[in-house]
Amino acid sequence: MDRDGMKKMKKVILYPLSAIGHMNPMFHVAEALNSKGISITFILTKYNSPNPSSFSTDYSFHFIDDGIAAMETPPSNPVAFLAALNSNSRQPFRDCLESILGSEKGEKSVACLITDPLWVFTRAISEEFGLPRIMLHTSTAADLVILSSPDVLQHDDYPVFPEIIAMVEEVKASSGLICNSYEELEGPSLNTLRQNINIPVFPIGPLHKYSKTSATSSFLLKDKTPIIKWLDNQPPKSVLYVSFGSIATINKAEFEEIACGLANSNQPFLWVIRPDLVHGSENSQLLLEDFEEKVGERGRIVTWAPQQEVLTHTAVGGAFIHGGWNSAMESISEGVPVICMPCLFPDQKTIARHVTDVWRVGLRVDRGGIERGQVEEVIKRLMGDQEIRERLDEFKGTADKCVSHGGSSYESLEKLCSFILSL
Template structure:
């Protein structure tokens, strides 16, 4: 452990699993470079401070009711985040102001680092003369499209016929027109003020940190610098330095590891749709039947609340549950990084959140892409069409399509070719975090930037 450098960094994660994990991994990276760490967080989805004894944690009220705190938040994430953005500004300002007043000459507060999804933090930081650095938890390619997203939605880019659905979106490659409706979801024009605010506050920041690397999107990182006109730091994949397991908001079922130990090498398909995606009961049944019919061993994460209108797996008949248990294992949550690194895992059926996509690449596990929406659509296109390390289901949640994709990936020659390409990509990304690699160098640049603020 390097000695302290006399500077403290304040971190403020967005209260979602996929945002908390990267922020705490970043905290570990900065702490290893000598910075002291304070994490401000909301009451909703509060991180487990006991897992990070070297950091200081401060909770602020978020204005949510007990019902909202305890209910499954995944049914309307955008509405929940909008409400927290409205409620948390004043408590956050008070907390940050007190920290600045209490800071000592021996340990100066250097900057604030928070998620780009916070809409008020730039103004608060400016009013307190504190530099703010933005953490972007998705691809630089996606953030670069924020200035044009409202245009894509309003200027007739959504396909008006199935024949045009596969057309490329020239302003937003490699997306296809069919992807745009899933990017915007049901929110439509409600997203426009949110997107505009993120562009504005990011342009006024002191820099952007991406959990990516030049090996994955060199051109996009250079373009981000041109668009936002602030320093860019691509220091990912974060989990290559520090695991996210200790920051999980869900209780992990560790029994899946001994179960994997009993399986043959690269024989198991791992299935997880992340911490936010929801599916219908009929889609759930199609996935179940597809996995059962594939005859391949599988480890399936069914998060409580994943299936709309159900608590857990009760939509499955007793007969189907017995059939599934013959070849696979169903758990409520899994230590994903440990699972993907296991010798028995041969494929990953994923929603293609950026965290999951990076973790799969770093372990050399090819993917079956079943994106839910937002940036997942872009990630899945890169996986299937650019890097060619996975199979895109194109939104077809049908048992025959699931079975076909699993068998192609796990037992057919095309799956082996995909696996070879993934091996090359894994090696390229792996070099970025080693001494002298692009991400390694960018961490040093970031540390020096914070020291200069």
Template structure:
């Protein structure tokens, strides 16, 4: 794998969406600390505006996306476009890297880069896949074709509350689904992702075995012979480098410093999801009427028909009298780890969910699409560390949920125990500690 006296070399290829960039950069830091030299191949599209990785080598490839393609709201079409247009540039770049003296004998790719299965097979280099979702949401995705054949998907509203026979913890409305113009395109995407995983030299998950043992068993059955490595939570191994697509507003921290311990609700619906004007206003009034301090991250363009918060009623911000703060992008790890943060109103993306667990912050679930619905059900009904806004986004329900969450000692105690589990898995003898110990020699053996 390496010349005598040099570090073992590894190449990483992150997918250019915020929720995928962060865990890949965290994994890169973990591998670097374990003695690997790291080369990151990245696209022009959506590469972070800043990063702090002076020890990494970055190599850019062209993605040739047109302006319309890059701004396509149909996520499934965007994924296919990127996979199609990056195949040849990635292959050329990888060959150049391998021709160098230091070389590399393993590539870690985001699971959404399904084209890499064919490229790495032709070049003759091993490929390990990073899945940025957790296990319990991944299993229904892996069985997507079965769920479609049985008529569960797309969702029939009359069956929304019905249990899923194959997944007793879920209701039909929880099954992962991504809206797209052509459902066959989604079928093709998930089929391609599954085939790429089956031919991989291993799958890495940013999760904790103890939280998802049943799902881990199912994945071993689905992908026999493919090594599975659950080594999360990534961000707890090392100080994460910045891989943000937007500038973080650090005034959040100084504002939180002025709030009472466990008093503040942090609100973020993630880096992709969008809401309409009526939902935006219901959230605003729900937060205001709760009489609880809140820090609200409103991503520019996330409210349809609006640049930022101009749809708020005149005088709304002033009426809060400092009890609420609205920012464009927040340093989430710092916010969740702050002593003033006592609850998290979240879209339930896995990164956010895992970060909230690690900080012991109970959640209010407002999922949007994909794996978020599964995560929300586990948070509210299986792990019981949060509340689920089951129905239409409505101010009274938001206000009620905030009040209940902030007063619930039972939810807070269950979250405290889960936080302890997240801490123990990284300690000597813990599940993630041991699995990472197995991952390193596995990579070196490839």
């Protein structure tokens, strides 16, 4: 599409789910679309609200009450949390959308709403205003293939999450689907998904490639300099980056076994320990009595890290993650081998199987009965596996190529922009 055509592009409204793992991909989508000349308007809940000054001055922001930000203790159960968000946000979202559309003074300049399928109330409201919806799926395409198959309830990983399965109906009822994936990585799954949902699918990932810095900086205004300086002093490909995402928790016994496995591996590591990582502990770091003294300068423990910059650092040679798609995609596309330990949602088991059995770019450990010897062994295996590194060099090259001019994701983004213009 030529630049003149882009200048005439109508604006889009983006409404991400209020979880960092869902918001970051939406911020990346915003950067991708904005780079093509599309005007961006965000509707965000006050819970987990980012700092608008961290974004392009071209963006518009509207913040709505969600009832969660005012709670002293938000629901710890993810399903209960999701239900509360949906219940509390419906009317504020409708009022905000009406205000935005009403300010257009008869000019229909808003092309569509791009939102998360876990916002289950947006269908009725968008239909009320005649506004097309495009969905952003923030996990792997393979996960949505399982969710959209007729026998999903017979799948071992999914029966206990009917709320997640229900999101497929929201996807099918939408005008199109954006995926944080690319043809060379998930071609067969993407083809099956297109057959299952029968709407246009736009794989434009890896989404983080459209952003110069980690989107988490919009939430946590922390100084990343000490972390990067520490990495600068480590040998190439020597550091294991350990992070279990923004909401997954483990118990005290698992935490202690992982800590001992890390210590016994003699491998340099950077471990992100959120205060709430260990279930039932107010400050997880307090559980590591004498640990930092034992590992010395070989280990660095932090409450937050700029993951995108960390994974691209030359010192990082592996990642120990919870199997979330953002972390897996960022690791694979940056050529970093991964250890997956599925912690929370069903898709993490699907992702872990693909990492180990389909793409063969990492190893897996299961939480059930995890023990320090197992952790030590899997770390040593991963960091010393040259075949995995060679495969990942190819994956990294493909990921870089697909978002470059003429690549599969580049072309898919062009098609997405044309599609938005046609709505």
